[in-house]
Amino acid sequence: MTAISARNLSKRFGHVVAVNDVTFEVEPRELLAIVGPSGCGKSTLLRCLNGLEMFDAGGVNVGDAGVSRAAISGHRAFERAVHPLRQRTGMVFQGFNLFGHLTVLQNVMLALRVVKKMPLRQAEQVAHEQLARVGLGDRAGYRPQQLSGGQQQRAAIARALATNPSVMLYDEPTSALDPTLVREVLLTMRRLHDEGVTQLIVTHEMRFAREAADRIMLLDAGKIAALMPTAEFFSHRGNAHIEKFLEPFRGVA
Amino acid sequence: MNHRLLFLALLLLACCARPGAALAHGTRTLTWGGDSEGGAPYVFQDPQHPQRVIGFEVDIARALGKLLHRHEVFVQNEWDGLIPALQRGDYDMAMNGIEITPDRAKVVRFTIAYYACAEQLSVRKTNTTIHSLADLKGKIVGTLKDSLAERILQKAGGIHIRSYDGQINAYEDLADGRLDAVLMDQPIAAYYGKPLKALKYVGQPIGHMEYGIALRPHDVKLLRQLNAALFTLIKNGSLKRIYIKWGMWNGATRAMFAAEVAAGLPAQSELSRFTRELQSKKTWSERLRQYGSYVPILLEKGAPMTLAISLVSMALAVSFGLLLALLKLYAPPPLSLLAKAYIELVRGTPLLIQLYLIFYGLPNVGIKLSPFVAAIIGLGGNYAAYEAENYRAGLQAIPTGQMEAALSLGMTRLQALRHVMVPQAFRAVIPPVTNDFISLFKDSSIVSVITLVELTKVYGELASTYYDYIGTGLITAAIYFLMGLPFVYLARWLERHMSGTGRALQVGGKPVNAA
Ligand SMILES: Nc1ncnc2c1ncn2[C@@H]1O[C@H](COP(=O)(O)OP(=O)(O)OP(=O)(O)O)[C@@H](O)[C@H]1O
Ligand SMILES: [Mg+2]
Numbered sequence: 001m002t003a004i005s006a007r008n009l010s011k012r013f014g015h016v017v018a019v020n021d022v023t024f025e026v027e028p029r030e031l032l033a034i035v036g037p038s039g040c041g042k043s044t045l046l047r048c049l050n051g052l053e054m055f056d057a058g059g060v061n062v063g064d065a066g067v068s069r070a071a072i073s074g075h076r077a078f079e080r081a082v083h084p085l086r087q088r089t090g091m092v093f094q095g096f097n098l099f100g101h102l103t104v105l106q107n108v109m110l111a112l113r114v115v116k117k118m119p120l121r122q123a124e125q126v127a128h129e130q131l132a133r134v135g136l137g138d139r140a141g142y143r144p145q146q147l148s149g150g151q152q153q154r155a156a157i158a159r160a161l162a163t164n165p166s167v168m169l170y171d172e173p174t175s176a177l178d179p180t181l182v183r184e185v186l187l188t189m190r191r192l193h194d195e196g197v198t199q200l201i202v203t204h205e206m207r208f209a210r211e212a213a214d215r216i217m218l219l220d221a222g223k224i225a226a227l228m229p230t231a232e233f234f235s236h237r238g239n240a241h242i243e244k245f246l247e248p249f250r251g252v253a
Numbered sequence: 254m255n256h257r258l259l260f261l262a263l264l265l266l267a268c269c270a271r272p273g274a275a276l277a278h279g280t281r282t283l284t285w286g287g288d289s290e291g292g293a294p295y296v297f298q299d300p301q302h303p304q305r306v307i308g309f310e311v312d313i314a315r316a317l318g319k320l321l322h323r324h325e326v327f328v329q330n331e332w333d334g335l336i337p338a339l340q341r342g343d344y345d346m347a348m349n350g351i352e353i354t355p356d357r358a359k360v361v362r363f364t365i366a367y368y369a370c371a372e373q374l375s376v377r378k379t380n381t382t383i384h385s386l387a388d389l390k391g392k393i394v395g396t397l398k399d400s401l402a403e404r405i406l407q408k409a410g411g412i413h414i415r416s417y418d419g420q421i422n423a424y425e426d427l428a429d430g431r432l433d434a435v436l437m438d439q440p441i442a443a444y445y446g447k448p449l450k451a452l453k454y455v456g457q458p459i460g461h462m463e464y465g466i467a468l469r470p471h472d473v474k475l476l477r478q479l480n481a482a483l484f485t486l487i488k489n490g491s492l493k494r495i496y497i498k499w500g501m502w503n504g505a506t507r508a509m510f511a512a513e514v515a516a517g518l519p520a521q522s523e524l525s526r527f528t529r530e531l532q533s534k535k536t537w538s539e540r541l542r543q544y545g546s547y548v549p550i551l552l553e554k555g556a557p558m559t560l561a562i563s564l565v566s567m568a569l570a571v572s573f574g575l576l577l578a579l580l581k582l583y584a585p586p587p588l589s590l591l592a593k594a595y596i597e598l599v600r601g602t603p604l605l606i607q608l609y610l611i612f613y614g615l616p617n618v619g620i621k622l623s624p625f626v627a628a629i630i631g632l633g634g635n636y637a638a639y640e641a642e643n644y645r646a647g648l649q650a651i652p653t654g655q656m657e658a659a660l661s662l663g664m665t666r667l668q669a670l671r672h673v674m675v676p677q678a679f680r681a682v683i684p685p686v687t688n689d690f691i692s693l694f695k696d697s698s699i700v701s702v703i704t705l706v707e708l709t710k711v712y713g714e715l716a717s718t719y720y721d722y723i724g725t726g727l728i729t730a731a732i733y734f735l736m737g738l739p740f741v742y743l744a745r746w747l748e749r750h751m752s753g754t755g756r757a758l759q760v761g762g763k764p765v766n767a768a
Pocket of ligand 2: 042043044171172
């Protein structure tokens with residue numbers, strides 16, 4: 001059974017077709033790196049997968065939950081329909097988006113209490129475990145503003161992991177970080193890969209993609225230009241899209 | 254600017270500021286102050302020609318002017334301020350149902366009385382339990398503020414007194430069932446109570462009072478002239494004819510006139526002695542002692558109500574305002590439009606009008622609110638619109654990523670609002686809300702217009718009793734200031750506290766504090 005899949009997914013903004021008839025499947029435990037030039041639709045695709053963008057056509061499946069756009073009319077119905085997708089996915093944003101009025105621990109606990117209705121003690125315990133998992137066991141009582149960018153992003157990862165999602169979605173998790181802080185976040189995702197977490201990561205870190213990803217998806221103008229195992233992607237000859245995209249990275253990655 | 258223009262502008266200003274006064278020096282006019290909003294039969298706007306004022310006092314003024322060979326000119330002035338304006342020199346005399354009382358006689362000079370009457374009790378026709386003053390214990394009774402009737406009710410004790418500025422409202426409230434009885438001067442009862450079919454008179458007329466014309470203490474010459482003129486009008490029956498015309502001729506006035514004629518005009522020597530007494534100045538310590546005596550009255554009668562109204566209104570404003578902001582921003586069109594319309598309408602109309610509509614307007618559609626509830630709804634509902642705008646600004650200032658993070662964690666939009674958006678907006682909104690509370694606290698003085706006895710109302714009562722607007726005014730202002738101060742500091746503390754250690758997370762059960 002696939003962990004997450006999209007069927008003929010499309011999303012347009014006015015005249016811009018950001019996601020154009022995209023179909024793919026991701027297996028459990030897989031790490032899929034999504035790459036492509038700026039504006040090709042990576043973020044939009046990722047946000048369609050948990051319903052943050054209301055896609056125009058197609059469908060998304062996560063585990064046993066599925067949404068088909070054809071069966072839905074109206075914002076409200078869409079919002080209701082994608083709720084199961086959101087409960088089965090965790091999302092990490094470029095800008096961390098930690099809740100500024102809460103401590104790190106409370107950030108991680110909030111969804112456990114509000115969504116999962118978990119008892120207080122248990123929620124605290126889970127939150128501490130998740131923070132330890134990303135190496136922040138000693139920062140539970142801090143406010144987000146008191147952490148470095150790398151620590152904030154790891155806290156955001158712990159927050160998303162806490163609800164035990166079957167798929168993690170990352171949108172350029174290291175793009176807002178100082179170069180010196182990028183490593184700790186990439187390491188965290190590699191460790192999660194080793195633990196068997198299914199992850200879809202939009203990234204510009206081609207070295208990381210090459211070393212950690214199982215497969216690479218290259219998007220171009222909203223369409224999948226390539227989707228193949230990592231080794232094959234980097235050694236591929238004859239695919240104009242891949243060659244054009246990898247051009248700047250030659251000698252770097 | 255050209256000098257001549259400047260002069261003209263100043264002249265115009267002077268005329269506006271003191272109607273009649275500028276005229277008084279040139280042509281021989283007799284300016285007299287009254288309140289045409291006070292109502293019939295005293296001085297009021299002719300229903301057929303609203304530009305013109307009529308009333309029995311207008312007739313008396315005309316008769317006096319004729320005798321004094323002076324052209325009488327009416328000067329409109331709010332009833333409460335008739336005597337202060339007289340002292341200021343806005344007109345030569347004040348005549349508008351002003352009862353001759355010892356308190357007033359300390360600050361103005363009265364002519365001989367021109368009318369005598371008593372107080373009349375009115376109840377609803379259906380009422381069978383109230384027959385006299387003695388039956389009023391525990392009842393809600395309306396009266397005019399600062400009147401003999403009010404003093405009679407206060408002296409009787411145990412009565413819930415509602416003091417009105419205008420007579421119409423009191424009688425309408427009686428007919429509506431908001432009051433159990435109304436006690437007012439006979440002429441007022443005859444013109445406003447009697448015509449209402451739902452009401453009836455009960456009991457004997459209560460008390461005795463006499464109206465006099467008020468003059469500045471040093472205007473001895475004018476006093477002598479007016480007394481002589483009144484004496485003439487009494488003797489030749491002119492006053493009686495005026496009272497018959499207005500349906501006011503009564504036994505009390507007949508008896509009083511007889512006594513006045515028998516006594517003759519007050520002696521000259523007595524007058525000048527009286528004048529000297531009045532003009533003697535109070536020492537500073539006497540004055541301070543007097544001011545000091547206002548403090549407990551203001552604190553006991555007014556301050557608790559002001560505080561209660563402010564706190565309850567603000568609680569309403571803060572909670573209803575949040576609801577309005579959430580509806581405006583996140584609700585589907587019909588509800589969001591409704592919230593938007595409410596906010597715009599309330600912010601675009603005066604609070605005073607809103608209070609009048611709620612208190613005096615709603616009874617027309619069958620909603621009768623007590624003054625307290627009306628004040629809370631008026632003030633709270635008004636400030637809610639402003640709080641809503643504060644919240645809206647606070648909510649919109651939160652980055653969209655916060656909402657998206659909450660949604661992607663599986664929260665519903667409502668849960669995201671409750672646990673992520675509102676707490677953050679709340680914090681951002683504390684400084685403006687604080688300032689609004691302090692304004693509301695001061696604005697609460699406006700509810701004195703709907704018969705609620707709070708600080709400003711008590712101030713008005715004291716000031717008009719002692720004709721001392723400075724002393725009572727400064728003391729009342731000081732009380733407002735000192736009462737508001739703790740809230741200023743509380744707000745500052747809250748602001749610091751909220752942004753520092755953060756608010757406890759309350760998710761269903763007990764609060765979770767930061768580790
Ligand atoms: N909310 C929006 N409204 C209008 N157009 C949008 C919106 N979001 C994205 N787009 C457009 O859709 C296209 C895809 O945008 P998207 O953000 O998905 O690209 P991306 O691949 O994530 O780019 P980047 O690498 O710069 O983040 C772009 O042309 C963008 O301008
Ligand atoms: Mg992007």
